[in-house]
Amino acid sequence: MYRNDHITFANQISILDYAQAVGLELDYRPKHVLVKGIDSLELSLNGREWYYHYSSIGGGIVQFVIWLHDMSWREAMQQLLDYGRYSTPEQIRIPKGPIAAMLVTKEKEAPVSFVLPEKKKPYRNLFAYLIKTRKISQPVIQYFIERKQLYMDKHNNCVFLSLDEQGKPVSAFLRGTYDREGKDPFKFIVPGSDERYGFTKEGSNHRLLIFEACIDLMSYITIQNMQDHRYFDNTEDHFIATNGHKYEPLLTYLRAHPEIDQIVFCVDRDARNAMGVIPSEKFMERAKAIIEKTFPERFQEGIHFYKHLPDLKDWNDDLKQIVRAREKNKNQNNRNTHCR
Numbered sequence: 001m002y003r004n005d006h007i008t009f010a011n012q013i014s015i016l017d018y019a020q021a022v023g024l025e026l027d028y029r030p031k032h033v034l035v036k037g038i039d040s041l042e043l044s045l046n047g048r049e050w051y052y053h054y055s056s057i058g059g060g061i062v063q064f065v066i067w068l069h070d071m072s073w074r075e076a077m078q079q080l081l082d083y084g085r086y087s088t089p090e091q092i093r094i095p096k097g098p099i100a101a102m103l104v105t106k107e108k109e110a111p112v113s114f115v116l117p118e119k120k121k122p123y124r125n126l127f128a129y130l131i132k133t134r135k136i137s138q139p140v141i142q143y144f145i146e147r148k149q150l151y152m153d154k155h156n157n158c159v160f161l162s163l164d165e166q167g168k169p170v171s172a173f174l175r176g177t178y179d180r181e182g183k184d185p186f187k188f189i190v191p192g193s194d195e196r197y198g199f200t201k202e203g204s205n206h207r208l209l210i211f212e213a214c215i216d217l218m219s220y221i222t223i224q225n226m227q228d229h230r231y232f233d234n235t236e237d238h239f240i241a242t243n244g245h246k247y248e249p250l251l252t253y254l255r256a257h258p259e260i261d262q263i264v265f266c267v268d269r270d271a272r273n274a275m276g277v278i279p280s281e282k283f284m285e286r287a288k289a290i291i292e293k294t295f296p297e298r299f300q301e302g303i304h305f306y307k308h309l310p311d312l313k314d315w316n317d318d319l320k321q322i323v324r325a326r327e328k329n330k331n332q333n334n335r336n337t338h339c340r
């Protein structure tokens with residue numbers, strides 16, 4: 001339907017110009033442009049790129065329109081061509097009026113019921129994947145299974161559960177157990193999940209360790225236990241995985257645990273993205289600001305925030321490297337023994 005000249009024309013439209021045209025209020029900073037009312041969204045000063053840190057997505061103008069208005073690629077293209085007064089052989093109906101206002105007044109959809117995926121036992125695939133592929137220790141896996149925070153569904157996916165204050169499952173994240181090189185792994189948040197809650201291990205002291213993913217949290221505990229076999233049984237720290245760069249699970253947990261006044265960020269060691277931003281650094285910066293604003297009595301005076309990052313990309317990469325090194329040393333020692 002759309003020729004190369006249509007696509008070229010659309011891609012030349014400035015994201016900044018388009019954002020202003022649909023009613024978004026821009027806040028220009030020295031290195032980027034923020035959008036008032038949409039936290040975690042950054043636009044480049046040249047108007048060519050955007051990045052939404054909350055979901056770690058971004059791109060050019062077409063992707064921006066798709067994301068902003070929840071449109072298909074065809075609808076986004078037509079929207080941009082209409083905006084740029086470029087004639088096309090076919091017109092797709094686009095709602096009239098300011099799009100920002102349309103989003104605000106859009107009728108709210110009925111809430112989706114939260115239904116847990118059906119369990120499948122025994123958990124062979126779950127244990128095989130988490131132990132053999134991810135190198136997480138069996139006691140750590142068993143701990144979360146026994147506390148009803150982890151199980152396997154009928155499609156052999158790992159199901160990580162977030163529990164509310166009464167111990168009731170309110171959110172579920174699915175992770176496939178079959179990874180193929182070159183293809184994205186299966187990841188899925190069950191519809192109706194209450195994403196104000198994270199995947200947690202409750203502690204008894206005043207310190208909270210923050211991770212991006214459930215597997216990273218479990219990997220970190222495994223690493224610490226490899227270095228000190230008493231760690232898992234004796235640690236009093238609180239742990240939470242927020243399933244990405246999400247702030248609300250942190251606030252929910254901190255409200256339930258007023259004793260916590262020390263935060264340790266154990267997030268990924270991200271590289272700088274196309275916008276020149278390090279996503280994990282930006283997440284830590286904003287999380288710190290949000291926590292300080294929400295709980296001023298706990299986090300204003302003194303040092304409350306710390307950073308403890310993995311050596312590689314994430315804690316599971318660190319764990320797998322440690323296990324490989326130990327296995328290599330063990331094999332080398334065995335060969336040396338046979339040579340004597």
